[in-house]
Each structure stands twice: as C-alpha cells, then as structure tokens.
Amino acid sequence: MASHTPVRRPVVGGNWKMNTDGRGAVALAAEIVDRCAQKCPQTDIAIFPPFCYLEQVGQVIQGSGIKLGAQDVYPGENGAFTGEISTSMLKDVGVSCVLVGHSERRHILNEPEELIHEKLIAVFEAGLQGVLCVGETADQRQYGQTETINRDQLVLGMAGIPQQQLEPLVIAYEPVWAIGTGKTATPDDAQAVHELLRSTLASAYDKEAAAKVPIQYGGSVNSENAAALFSQPDIDGGLVGGASLRSDSFSNIVDAAALSCRETSSESSFQTP
Ligand code: PEP
Numbered sequence: 147m148a149s150h151t152p153v154r155r156p157v158v159g160g161n162w163k164m165n166t167d168g169r170g171a172v173a174l175a176a177e178i179v180d181r182c183a184q185k186c187p188q189t190d191i192a193i194f195p196p197f198c199y200l201e202q203v204g205q206v207i208q209g210s211g212i213k214l215g216a217q218d219v220y221p222g223e224n225g226a227f228t229g230e231i232s233t234s235m236l237k238d239v240g241v242s243c244v245l246v247g248h249s250e251r252r253h254i255l256n257e258p259e260e261l262i263h264e265k266l267i268a269v270f271e272a273g274l275q276g277v278l279c280v281g282e283t284a285d286q287r288q289y290g291q292t293e294t295i296n297r298d299q300l301v302l303g304m305a306g307i308p309q310q311q312l313e314p315l316v317i318a319y320e321p322v323w324a325i326g327t328g329k330t331a332t333p334d335d336a337q338a339v340h341e342l343l344r345s346t347l348a349s350a351y352d353k354e355a356a357a358k359v360p361i362q363y364g365g366s367v368n369s370e371n372a373a374a375l376f377s378q379p380d381i382d383g384g385l386v387g388g389a390s391l392r393s394d395s396f397s398n399i400v401d402a403a404a405l406s407c408r409e410t411s412s413e414s415s416f417q418t419p
Pocket residue numbers: 161163320324325326327364365366367385386387388389
C-alpha cells in the first residue's frame with residue numbers, strides 16, 4: 147500500500163521586529179495585501195508588526211486571508227505586569243498567532259526556557275497559534291552542540307503540552323548566527339535540523355502528529371535563497387525578518403513557498419480567532 151504523504155501547507159511569516167512607524171506600517175501592510183492576498187489558498191501568510199501598530203495593520207489586512215501576528219506575549223492574566231501584553235489583549239485587536247522564544251528575546255533580553263514554556267502554554271490556552279522559535283548560536287554550532295540545543299529548546303518549550311495542542315503549533319528553526327547577518331544555513335544543513343526537530347516531536351508524541359507540524363526556516367531568507375531552502379522535504383516555508391520589510395521581496399518569498407507546496411490541505415496552519 148502506498149504510504150500517505152503528510153499534508154502540510156507552507157507557512158510564511160513576516161517579522162517586522164522594532165521597525166516601521168504608523169504610516170509606514172499601514173503602507174507596508176496594504177502593499178502586502180495587494181501582492182500576497184491572492185496566494186493565501188496555497189500558503190499561510192502572517193505578518194508580525196510592532197505591538198503599537200497591531201490594530202492599524204489589522205484593519206488593513208482584515209478580510210484578506212493574511213493573518214495578524216504578535217512578536218511576543220506575557221503569560222499572566224491581565225493585572226499588575228507593567229509594560230506587558232496579555233493573550234486577551236492580543237485577541238482583542240485581532241491577533242491569531244504569536245512568536246514565542248524568538249532568538250532576539252532569548253539572547254538580547256535573556257528570556258529563560260521556563261518563561262518561553264509558560265508563554266507557549268498561555269498562547270495555546272488562549273486558542274492562539276504559537277510559533278516556537280529555536281536555534282543554535284555560532285559557538286554552539288562550532289562546538290558540535292547544534293542537535294542538543296535545538297532538541298532541548300523544543301522539548302523544554304513543549305514539556306507537558308498534550309498531543310491535541312500540537313495542532314496550533316508551528317516551529318521556526320532559526321540559527322542565531324543566520325538572523326539578520328546575510329548568512330544562511332545551506333538547504334542540507336537546515337533540512338538536517340528540521341528532520342531532527344520532526345523526529346523529536348515523533349518521539350514525544352507520535353509520527354503521524356509530528357508529520358503534520360509545519361517547521362519554518364528563518365535566518366536571512368530572501369528572494370534568491372528561498373526556493374532552494376523551501377524545496378527541502380521538512381522545510382515548510384519561512385520566518386522572514388529583513389526581507390519582510392519590502393513587499394516585493396516578501397511576495398517573492400511567498401511565491402517560493404507556494405511553489406514548494408507538496409500537497410495542499412484545505413486547512414490553514416495560522417488560525418483566525
Ligand atoms: C527573524 O527575525 O526571525 C529573522 C529570521 O530575521 P532575518 O530574516 O532578517 O534574518
């Protein structure tokens with residue numbers, strides 16, 4: 147009997163980080179809608195603007211099929227957490243997916259594994275999509291720790307989370323040395339880590355559930371390198387920083403993801419609330 151190929155739609159996220167201003171965010175969102183909305187049937191697309199522009203950007207992309215994402219969240223309920231943003235606030239402005247454990251939060255803001263884990267739980271409990279970001283530093287790669295670091299970050303992030311909550315999970319493998327540096331993992335090196343992450347999920351849950359989880363690659367993805375990366379069997383699209391700040395390059399990357407689609411599912415990976 148022929149084996150069943152897993153059904154995974156590619157997912158492409160645009161992480162705007164601490165960039166744009168109000169007017170620029172609205173203009174960029176409008177251009178992305180113009181260039182990318184028609185590609186939503188083949189690819190799940192989300193943009194992650196700064197918190198303060200979420201509502202404005204949400205109004206621009208409303209009804210386009212492009213999802214509104216947040217770059218971070220705090221795991222507490224509303225209350226005395228000065229400067230933080232809760233899942234209910236994010237839902238209130240139309241957010242449907244959240245980045246958790248981005249390398250800039252892990253390494254610049256020293257976010258510990260326990261907090262990342264709590265954030266992921268809060269995101270799932272709120273019924274939001276969680277994009278768990280993992281990745282090794284240059285030193286860790288040089289000292290042969292790539293597998294251990296990525297496996298540990300995934301296992302610690304997902305600890306105790308039951309199989310039914312795998313559905314709203316997206317993983318982003320983002321080698322720290324590749325983020326914002328112009329250096330990209332080779333397609334083979336990236337595939338090796340994606341395969342490891344999928345087999346780690348298969349050991350923790352089961353093979354069938356693991357086969358359904360989209361695993362994005364992130365780290366200096368651009369119009370030129372996207373197609374080769376996304377053609378790898380376990381690379382399901384990309385999380386894009388710098389190149390997502392221009393609608394033309396972001397749109398080219400979405401095209402590369404759509405082309406890489408091995409089988410199309412009717413279900414969206416990024417969910418609307
Ligand atoms: C990111 O912010 O997640 C990222 C991958 O950035 P860049 O594409 O600029 O490397």
